[in-house]
Amino acid sequence: MNATSLARDTQFSRRALLRAAGLAGAAAVLPLAGCGSVPSSQNGVTTLRFMQNKPEVVAYFNQVIKDFEALNPDIRVIQDFNEGNFVPGLVRNDPPDVVTRGFAQATADFVRKGVFADLSDLPAAATIDPKIQDLVSSWGQYNGHETSALPFSLAAAGVIYRRDIFEAQGVSVPTTWDEFVAACEKFKAAGITPIYGTFKDNWTLGQGMFDYVAGGALDIVDFFARLTAQGAAISADAAESFTSNFGPALPKMLELASFSQKGAASKNYADGNAAFAKGQAAMYLQGPWALSQLVAANKNVRLGSFPLPVTNNPADTKVRVNVDMALSITRNTPNMAAARRFVSYLLDPSVVNAYSEKNAAFSPLKEAPAVENPQITGLAASVREGRYYQGATTYFPPSVPLYNYVQAFVYGKNSQQFLSALDDEWRRVAERTAV
C-alpha cells in the first residue's frame, strides 16, 4: 500500500478525532513561541528521530540503523513507523528529524509550506537520477529551487500476472490494448477469471484501473499542470477540465471491470491477495507492495509484471510509478549535522540497492544495477527508458474523496456524472485554498 492509500485508510475512531482536536487546542493554548526543540544530545551522543512510512520494512531499517550506529558512535537513531504522528508533530513544533514519505499531493503540500530543509548541497543529491528527482520536483519546490526530498525508492506498478497460467494457456505478455483484451477473452473462454477484482477496497480501483487507464491515455503531468494553472476558474466545459479530457479513456475502465470475477464488489485487498495467490485469476492490477503478500500466501507462486497497454501503439505504453520513499530533513531540527550524516548514509548505494532488491523496488540512483527480480523485470525497460507517469490519483488533494467517486463510477457506469463530480470537487477545493 502506498502513502496516499494509507492516509485515506487511516480513519480511526472518534477518540482519534477528539485527540486530534485536543492536540490542536493544546497547541494553540500553550505558548506558541515556547521552548522550541532543544538539541537532544547527552554525553556527546545525539539522538535522531527517524520516521519512515512503511511498516513492512521496519526490520530492514533496524538493521540499517544498527550498522549506521556502529560506524557513528556519537549518533543514536530511533525508528518510528507511525506516519500518522507526523502532522501532530508539526503542530507541536516537535517533528522527527529525518522523515521518509511517499510522494504525492499531501507531501508536496508540506514542501510548499516549507516544512523540509534544503538538501541540494548534500553530496548524495548528485548521485540521484535527475529524471527521478524530477518526479519529486515536479510537485513544486520551496522558494522555487530547493530540494526538499531525495528519492530513496521508486515503486513501479502494472499488471501482476501468473506465469504458470499464461504458459498453460499459451498467452504471451500483451503489448497493445487489443492483445490485452484478446488475452482476457481467451482466459474467459477457458473458464479462468482474467482479472481478480477487489472493488470493495476502493483505493485498489483508484490506483489500479483508474490510474493505469488515465496514465496510459493522457499526459498526466501536462494535464494537471494546465488544470492547476486555471485555479478556481475551471468549469466542466473548459478545455482543461476532467470532462473534456478523461471521457474517451473511461470505457476502458469498465471493460477492465467486466473482466473481473463475479462478486468482485464484496472482495477486499486481503481477499484478493489470498485468492490470486491460490490461482483464482490470471492477472491482478496491483503494485509491488502486493508481491510479498502473494508470496506469503503461496511461496511457490511464479509471478511477473507488465505495464498495462492502453493504446494499440506499443511505444505508448507507460508504467505507473510513485516515489514510494523520499528522504527529508525537517527544516527546524536542532540536529541538522547528524541528520545530514544519517541521510547521506541511507543514500549510500549499498543501502539503497539492498533495499530495492529486497522490496521489489527500483533504485533512484544514476548507477542503478540491473533489476534481476523476475517479479518486476517486465517493468524494468519502461522504468529505464523513462516511460512512466505518476498516478492521477496522487495529484488530488486528500480532501477529495476520489476513491469513492471512482468506485461509484465502476458500479454506476455513469462517466458523465463521475467527471462532472471531479470537476466540481476540484473547483471547490481550488476556491477555498486560493483565498
Next chain:
Amino acid sequence: MTTTSEMAQVSQPAASTVPPKATSRAIRSKNRIDPTYYWMVVPVLALFAFFITLPALVGVFFSLTNYAGYGDWKFIGLSNYVNIFKDPAILQSYIFTFVFALTTTVVVNIVALAIALGLNAKIKWRTGIRTVFFIPMVLSALVVSFVFNYLFSNTLPVLADRFGVTPLATSILANENLAWLAIVLVTVWQAAPGATIIYLAGLQSVPAEVYEAADLDGAGSFRQFLSLTLPLILGYLVINVILGFKGFLGTYEIIVGLTGGGPGMATQSVAMRIFSGFTGGDYSYQMANAVIYFLITLLISVIQLRLIQRRGVSL
C-alpha cells in the same frame, strides 16, 4: 411520579414535629452551601473547560481561517461557511445522516420495546435470556461492524446463492441503494440493548394492580398495552428517542467498519466528513462544517428538551 408525591406527604408531617430551634439551624445551614459540593464540581468544570470547551472554541476560531492543521494561515472570514453551503457532497452527507438517524431511532425503539415486553413477562430462563440480549452492548461497535462486514460480504452471498435468493447473492454493502440498510441493521443490533434496559426499568415501575383492574374491566392484552403500558412508560420512550437520535446523528465507527462511506458516496455521514478534514489538510473547512453541525444538533436538543419538560421528565 407516584413515589415522589408519597415522599412529600411523608416528609411534611415529620418536619412539623421538629422543634423550632432545630428548624432555624437547618435553614441557616441551607443558606451556607457545603464546600464539598464545590470540590466535586470545580475540578470537573475546569477539566471540562480545558479539554472540551476550549478546544471547541479554538475550532470555531480556526473555522474562520484557512488553516490546514499546520503551517501558515490567515483569516478568511466566513468564506468556509459560504463554501459549505455550496458543496453538494456535504449536503448529501447531511441528508444521509438525518434519514439514517430517523430510521434507526424508529426501528431501535420498536425492537427494544418488543424485547423489553418479552423479557418483562414471566418466561422461562428469563435471566439467562436477558444476559444474551445485553451482550451486544458490551461489544465494541468497531468489532461488531467488522464481523457483520464479513457476514454480509461472504457468508450471506454464499447462502443466498445456494438457496436461489438472487437479490442477496451479491453483498448488500456493495449496493449503493441498500448499503445504508445494512448500517441501520447493525446499528439497531448494537443499540437496542441499551434502549431495552431503559424500557425494562420503565415496565418494572408500572404497578401490577393497574393490569389487574384492566383485566377485571375486560381489556385485551393489546388494549392494555395501548391504554396502560404505553402512557405509563411514555417518559422512558421520550428519553430513548432523544438519546438515541442524538447518538445516531454522530454515527461514525459502524460505517467505517462496514462500508467506509461507500459504495461511492452513498453512506458518508457528517462525522466522517468532519474527520476527513484532519487527514485531508482541510482542517478549517471541516471545522466550519463541525460548527454548523453543532448548531443544528444544539437546536434539535433544545426542541427535544422543551418536549421533555412538557412531559414532566428530566434527564
